[in-house]
Amino acid sequence: LVQLAESGGGSVQSGGSLSVSCTPSELFSSDMCIGWFRQVADKEREGVAVIDTDDDAFYAASVKGRFTISRDSAKNTFSLQMNSLKPEDTGMYYCTAGICRLLRRLTEDPVGYWGPGTQVTVST
Helix, strand or coil, X not given: CCCEEEEEXXXXXXXXXXXXXXXXXXXXXXXXXXXXXXXXXXXCCEEEEEECCCCCEEECCCCCCCEEEEEECCCCEXXXXXXXXXXXXXXXXXXXXXXXHHHCCCCCCCCXXXXXXEEEEEEC
8 A cells, every 4th residue: 555645845935845755665567657636625636736757747737837847766755846826826736646558647546545734825
């Protein structure tokens, strides 16, 4: 059973930066990707950014150019750097591991793994 440990997040003013990180409990197979999804109040969870096994990154239109997902292979850690944050970025951010075929489309893997979530709050 893969466990995903998340860290980071917090509160920042609009225009500021935050980062969140995810460390899986074990290495993945070649067909698994890591991604970040978020849930904003009263809305469905949505895909934010995904990195695949070739380190290609995929972003939601709303965060492209502001967010960067990356991998630190030495530490087996995946990070999401969030710049130019907006109040609408506020939400619970979840790390997920799942089939690349789905995650690359920012679609949840129904049998994927999920972290407990970390809160990101952006104030005006």
